[in-house]
Amino acid sequence: MGRRLPVELGRITQDNVEQLRKINLACFPVQYQETYYKDVVTHDEGLCKFAYWDGFVVGAACARIEPLPDDSENQKQNHENASSSNSNNNGSGNKKQKNTESGTKKRIYIMTLGVLAAFRDREIGTQLIQSIFDHYEANKDSGEYKDVVEIVLHVQISNAAAIKFYTTRFGFEQGKMVENYYRRIDPPHCYKLFKKLT
Known part of the structure; x- marks a missing residue:
């Protein structure tokens, strides 16, 4: 692993969202629909950096x-907005979620x-994910963050490096395998990784 490369973190906005498109094209063989990019700029700025x-x-990291869906709803909704994916893509596409009343459990x-290939193994991913945890900690007693009970992602079963990254650095647990989660890639299955916050 190379030396840690300190980076500055900045918000994703309507004015710079095209940079996110370039990062995604460079990192993933996936074509996200326009709704993905339109929705990202509306998410909490502390979750998309x-x-x-x-x-x-x-x-870039986008959350x-x-x-908090039940398992069947979760599996049905994920990855409907991307045309393909691979082991580097932890995302669920961008299926828009309905707003819920206060008090409903969330994640x-x-x-x-x-992270661009030339800058990997420099702890940039660590800094991005840590910023999401820090943002949660700073806001967990206010607004919709009061109802957040876990942080979740999905990782292709063959992506041992990503599984190790999340489980060893951030204490995520490896959940059950979700079959046929990805489209047009092999293997198509993924693991749910999660960390309880309460």
């Missing part, structure tokens, strides 16, 4: 708050984490 090094965008869902 760019990583900047020397003024250049070198990575959202959504109602933070990590849609994507991508």
Whole structure:
């Protein structure tokens, strides 16, 4: 592993969302629909961040708050907005979630984490994910964050590096396998990774 490369984190906005498209195209063989990019800029700015090094965008993490679904609903909704995926894509596409009343249990869902190949193994992904945890900690007693009970993502079963990253660095647990989660890739199955917050 290379030396830690300190980066500056910045919000994703309507003015710079095209940079997110470039990161996604470079990191994942997946074509996200326009609704993905339109929705990302409406999510809490603390959950969707760019990583900047020397003024250049070198990575991005995108997450959202959504109602805590039952397993069948969760499996049905995920990845409907992407045409394909691979082991580097932790995302669920961008199936828009319905708003729920206060008091309904919610989760933070990590849609994507991508770092340009030349900047990997420099702890940039760690800094991006840590920023999501820090944002939750700073807001957990207010607004919709009061109802958040876990942080979740899905990882292709063959992506041992990503599974190790989340379980060893952030204490995620590996849940059950979800069959046929991805489209047009092999293997198509994934694991749910989760960390309880309450």
